[in-house]
Amino acid sequence: MYDVGTRKQALALVSQGLSLNSVSRQTGVSRAAIRSWRTRLEPLSPRSEPCPRCSETPRDPDDPPAYAYLLGLYLGDGCISPAPRGVYFLRVACSDAWPGLIDACAEAMRSARPDNKVFRVPRQGCQNVTCHSKHWPCLFPQHGPGKKHEREIALEPWQQRIVEAHPWDFVKGLIHSDGCRITNWTTRIIGGERKRYEYPRYFFTNKSDDIRALFTDTLDRLGVEWTHCTRAGKPYNISVARRASVALMDAHVGPKY
Template sequence: MYDLSTRKRTLDLLAQGRSLNSVSTQTGISRAAIRAWQTRLEPLNRTRARPCPRCADVPEKPEQPAAYAYLLGLYLGDGCISYARRGVYFLRVTCADAWPGLIDACVEAMQLVRPANKVFRVQRQGCQNVTCYSKHWPCLFPQHGPGKKHERAIALAPWQQELVDAHPWEFIRGLIHSDGCRITNWTTRLVGGERKRYEYPRYFFTNVSGDIRQLLTDTLDKLGVAWTLCTRKGNPFNISVARRASVALMDVHVGPKY
């Protein structure tokens, strides 16, 4: 870490017409660092990063519990944590381009949970990977582990369950925004000898992990939302919310993707 006066003196040498190589040789400062100073003179404030609440002597909950509950739902659905280098991990949540509002909400939640870390949007075919680097993602999401989530046990830590209990709708919204949807179903009925078409909305949540499906249904139960389990080829697969009162409640707190 070089102080501001050292940076200014080095850039003054360049301003005299000296080459990058000669200035680097004279000062012992790498060319990469000097090039970086040409676009950002002020030193980065290494003390600006907030400590991880889970790494404190007395572990605490995240400062933005509602944002955390939403991000937790997104992570359990379409997120993953991977090791980058030197003890740094990156959290990545994949969001379809079809839902720009969802992408913005994911970026906002991730930034609120780690306000000192930059959040990136990495464009891929048909989707964006919302990504953020931090040493503390495994602390904040202890569900991280080797292998696919549906091939290992997924359970909330006690402090996470307390957050979900305090902000259940944010958690459900994150799950639905990741692996769920709101659709309009239709059926026909014979009325007075005439077949009529009826349409009705319903919510679906699809996840191979039985543990993650149960996290959703346990939370729905606490909120009085009726649900049913749908199977595919005899295997449990979908959670459906179709009763009118329950759909109306979901519409108030979750709503369709946007």
């Protein structure tokens, strides 16, 4: 027999994405026991806070700016996957190059489901920031079978209301997931001499027409000018290069960190 602490430790490692073999080696618990614990129905912890969207009177998430940011991250590099016992995992892939982004993503997940643990699962060159909850499909109704760019993506009225109230948080989430701030350069003839000229610009790249439209519609409301940049003849890239618009983006989004 194993004590409750050992059981919780083993299941926490499994929830981080580790294999049964790996967890068994780390904890000394047999794979059969771990597999049995995963399939049992009784909860290991007190019931978490009710989902704001599942209550008798559905309400918005408690931290709308954090939700708008997390929505942007999810639409870019996030996915929701089913797990045993009706639980779902929300995963957002974050590059190791941006530790501040990883922290911000974890904090936004924690705001959405404060009673659920947030894990950081290392992968080559990135970390999957992960949190389990039965209510991720309630909070992100865009979840569905197949790739996001192969199905319709539309915001629910309550999500649209949050995005309109906190547009910069939404834009920041999208840029942090599928965007970047870079420095472009070109050359100009000045006084008969060719000189190098550098200027910053933002890019957002996503295969989904719907997700790109959510991004550009929000930029329009914010007064940010943008253009399409085609890739292989397809308008996957959105560019923000006008000086005043880049200044707006710098003031509210800025480079990844």
